[in-house]
Amino acid sequence: RKEVEQDPGPFNVPEGATVAFNCTYSNSASQSFFWYRQDCRKEPKLLMSVYSSGNEDGRFTAQLNRASQYISLLIRDSKLSDSATYLCVVTPRGDKLIFGTGTRLQVFP
């Protein structure tokens, strides 16, 4: 089983739609969780950290479920500019980072 798993998609959604991605992780001792965004073969950039209590940044909401070992990302009111690949990142120990393979989102007019 992979340490971090994501549905590769693509998720094709119309503008204005709400879309949600999940990411499961295998190491219950994992400490930190993040969502990164990557545009076509460019460098990944932090979208948001994921906190135990859940957190929101504008149209984006991230949640962590430690009991079921997954994190989620919800995007409301999708924009064309949200089209990208969303990478889930987990630190299974304090020093390494494990990236999921990414979920591709395509928002159409």
Place this chain on the structure above:
Amino acid sequence: EAQVTQNPRYLITVTGKKLTVTCSQNMNHEYMSWYRQDPGLGLRQIYYSMNVEVTDKGDVPEGYKVSRKEKRNFPLILESPSPNQTSLYFCASSFSPGRTQYFGPGTRLTVL
């Protein structure tokens, strides 16, 4: 401007010819790491460094070497490149693994 730079951005080379990809950051970050990205496999960590003179293997270290003699620089060395090392490489830095990772623009390497 705070940034991570990598050089070269593109490189085509032949099997067995030693090469170095440089990575430099100007944010005084302790933690630096190298990744390779391949279709269907995502980003995989090659090596990381918690601080100067402290390096450790990531998930795919075979065929690579690194050094961390100065805080700002973390070069990736391929002593004898092979075609299976053809990939997109990213360097990243941060204050710690649990903090925001800042990535360089990537190096596209082709080994013939």
